[in-house]
Amino acid sequence: MSTATATHEAHHEEPPRGLKRWLFTTNHKDIGTLYLVFSLIMLFVGGIMALVIRAELWEPGIQYVDPQFFNAMTTMHGLIMVFGAIMPAFVGLANWLIPMMIGAPDMALPRLNNWSFWILPFAGAMLLSTLFMEGGAPAAGWTMYPPLVLQTGEAFPFLIFSVHLLGISSIMGAINIIATILNMRAPGMTLMKMPLFVWTWLITAYLLIAVMPVLAGAVTMLLTDKYFGTSFFNAAGGGDPVMFQHIFWFFGHPEVYIMILPAFGVISQVIPTFARKPLFGYSSMVYATASIAFLSFIVWAHHMFTVGMPLAGELFFMYATMLIAVPTGVKVFNWVATMWRGALTFETPMLFAVAFVILFTIGGFSGLMLAIAPADFQYHDSYFVVAHFHYVLVTGALFAIFAAVYYWLPKWTGHMYDERLGKWHFWLSVISVNLLYFPQHFLGLAGMPRRYADYAVQFTEWNQVSTIGAFAFGLAQLIFVYVVWKTVRGGRKATAQVWEGARGLEWTLPSPPPYHSFTEAPEVK
């Protein structure tokens, strides 16, 4: 009996070896790693699709792929990057960091945690399998607008069910995060003492629970329209194709904040560390995050100014959208004020964080321009929009993920990463990403629509600059993979605190931290 107990305890101290460790794990760090590895793979899968797109757009005419396949690439690239790369990466960070930041041993619902991850590879594989189906992969855009999406071939039900599964995974992950944050904080860790990353994830998790079921409902209506004779979105049967867009964007707009709020959290951790100065305006950061989350529910129709809304509707959505600039501005000003009169050093996480502040703000400016409804009648569905959302999602969300990985990798692995290679990764990325996306502003303003497999000859020059940027950016990410691999394998030993200016509970644990983070709750003053 005592032997059995001893084995049992040993089992808890040391992770089992081999495949079983990863399949059956309920450990927040293992699951965090699984999420991060999955999202890295998906980043490359989606990235290769982006390179197919950029290669075809090197010059006018059809060179490499049929326009139908081109449309499938833009559709799959969008779905994979949103649901496969960015969202899982932030859930992975949440898994690794939230228990360590609030002084908990693990997540509140470990088995649910295992399940919410292991749904993902199946959902992703199902989505990718459509590439090999009769009629090709879905090609109606990641926004899946009817009636076009109803022309999808055999891939259609696979598209719908993979969206369902991805949604279920997100909802379970969100429930777990809320349960963990609300129930498992160490004594003394009041809500207003929580690190900003925890705060932004708490708010993000509520957004997820609110909107993922809405998306599931919308795609289910598509399914019944196609196979069961309903007419939700078919005008001939008394339905309304625009209603899908309203429902989709009621999900879709909060969704973009789901992808950026945790990024705000990461940046709010990284900048104070390397400025060696506390975050400026902690409470206004929390309130600004909450305001952005609230506003995200009442601005959805700014994605659809051109569908023919009443004037009053257009004015409401224009004003509400412009208001988002206020809390977002507060955040940017607070980051700048945090840097101001600090003692700055520029290790790789800080480089990515500073680039985030500048480039995300550029994406914010073009967002404000897009909010101006009369001007949006020109900008809408042009490359200007493509430039805008890639500035906020790539130089925004993805750069924040890079900042986070470099920042916490020494804590996770116990080894310092190669700073010189990290800087190479940063500088190549930041230069190429601007070559890639900045000219797309020009293309859109000059009249090039998005989702075009082929274009008029006057757009050639800037498209070529963009394509060069795309391939350079893609190659630069191989450095990232190498740096991470090398750090996992070995390297200079990291101290517990890792960074001179790092503050917070995760830095009180040794690097790497024990398998169960805090077996005894720390005291927070």
Next chain:
Amino acid sequence: MSAYTLTRRLAPLALLLAAPAAGAQPGSGWGLLNMPEGVTPISRHVHDLHTLILGICAAIGVVVFGAIFVSILRHRKSQGREPAQFHESTAIEIVWTIIPFLILVGMAIPATKTLIAMEDTSNPDLTIEITGYQWKWRYDYLGEGVGFFSTLATPQDQIYGDAPKGEHYLQEVDNPLVIPVGKKVRFVLTANDVIHSWWVPALGGKKDAIPGFINEWWARVDKPGVYRGECAELCGRGHAYMPIVVVAKNEDEYRQWLAARKAEAAEAKAAAGKTWTKDELMARGKEVYGKFCAACHQANGQGVPGAFPALKGSKVATGPVKDHIAVVLNGRPGTAMAAFGPQLSDADIAAVVTYERNAWGNDTGDVVQPADVAAAR
């Protein structure tokens, strides 16, 4: 508004700096950097608004990024800086909440005015119905009895790189939309299959064409000329291949054009009654096929495997004539095969069916007359 004029002067300068110095000419290649001013009062308002907002954003950018760069350059640990420890100031936080709010109010006022003017489609001089199809546009001059399809005029061999690309590659059509200068033209937009969006930048914007719904848009073009645009809402394989060309003519020339169009329509009606020879049908059929069918089924009749079926040797094109006519007339619901009955005349359908039954080695020898199509409707 002096800030307005100032930004209008400064914006081109800023854009110029971004352009590579060599060979930057406005209107083509490297020089294509900004929204065109356009040729309608609305397009100019929109352009001014764009310039104003861009200018304000650039000014805020200079301040914010300036502060970041000062901080990066001067507040470095390597220069022996001791970090300050301040971390809040209610006063400054209120200031940087209120000031952006006021700037936004300043943007919202001109934006609201422009939007109200844009949405005022009352009292038009003429109304044109625009219908989006996969992948072409149809224009109907309401009350005039004139209507026609407008399809891509760029030949397939330019698209597939077998011929050099022309100056207006993918921005040229067989029948452009012709409108009179100086008149308020109201467009009513709808679509036949999926959602499309009618975008001519010089006319100030775009509006979606949605099946089952009617949208409105208007333009008063003040300069004769040719204005080119494109479909802006993803509508399937041919999304990039349904351009828009608008020709604005003086009132007199417009009247002449309209009269000629009416005469053509009367002629076409007469043609439907006669009996055609096989050669006539094949020639007309090839033309119709190129415009309406080749985008999916391909010029060689082999389709796109998995997406669009081949017609060469297909059951439909070599089976009973009646079924073939029925598919063309009524389409195949739930697929990209549209019902061409409402789109094409009896003569056109007779010609294209005859062509499909005899081209690419199908050689059925069948000849279909307009009367056969009329009987099948």
